[in-house]
Amino acid sequence: GAVVSQHPSRVICKSGTSVKIECRSLDFQATTMFWYRQFPKQSLMLMATSNEGSKATYEQGVEKDKFLINHASLTLSTLTVTSAHPEDSSFYICSARDQGTQFFGPGTRLTVL
Amino acid sequence: DQQVKQNSPSLSVQEGRISILNCDYTNSMFDYFLWYKKYPAEGPTFLISISSIKDKNEDGRFTVFLNKSAKHLSLHIVPSQPGDSAVYFCAAKPDYNFNKFYFGSGTKLNVKP
Numbered sequence: 001g002a003v004v005s006q007h008p009s010r011v012i013c014k015s016g017t018s019v020k021i022e023c024r025s026l027d028f029q030a031t032t033m034f035w036y037r038q039f040p041k042q043s044l045m046l047m048a049t050s051n052e053g054s055k056a057t058y059e060q061g062v063e064k065d066k067f068l069i070n071h072a073s074l075t076l077s078t079l080t081v082t083s084a085h086p087e088d089s090s091f092y093i094c095s096a097r098d099q100g101t102q103f104f105g106p107g108t109r110l111t112v113l
Numbered sequence: 114d115q116q117v118k119q120n121s122p123s124l125s126v127q128e129g130r131i132s133i134l135n136c137d138y139t140n141s142m143f144d145y146f147l148w149y150k151k152y153p154a155e156g157p158t159f160l161i162s163i164s165s166i167k168d169k170n171e172d173g174r175f176t177v178f179l180n181k182s183a184k185h186l187s188l189h190i191v192p193s194q195p196g197d198s199a200v201y202f203c204a205a206k207p208d209y210n211f212n213k214f215y216f217g218s219g220t221k222l223n224v225k226p
Contacts, residue, residue: 044157097211099164
């Protein structure tokens, strides 16, 4: 299947700082990528849909000014968690659609101290 | 509003036997269903999918069954192997939104040697 990478895999930061997570589709072009968040023992929660060359579409309850998404090319989307707080600590996963199936990146564990 | 439900949080099966993971949904507009496998601290890996026009799809040891009248799908793994131990998520896509996938809460499968 298609390959999606994420970087970094793990990040620890201080409260109030911003963290950028990259999502890349390695062997296909993705006009649409997705950002999910997973809390322990819970399902994947879609945060936003990232559209190449246009604004991201955010799900209800997700602060767009808090979670900045940029989809500058057909193979790269970035999620920036701005002014991170401990409650933002979570596992963030991106995915990209290749034809009818979503393929997921390996995830990024964010810990905000 | 949980449109995709996995009511069994965990399942334990002996190696070599069949594993059956169940998933129920409420939205009759779902037209595409997928199963993902997830190890801790990793992104989900696509396993198998099925379109709503079919009632069965098989890929090696994995078979997905779809019962549209009951709004139920299941994943059968035969024979189960210890390496199959992971969390399994079912997902569904509505026909009116090509991008939005709804995920169940996952079932943790433990295959005992």
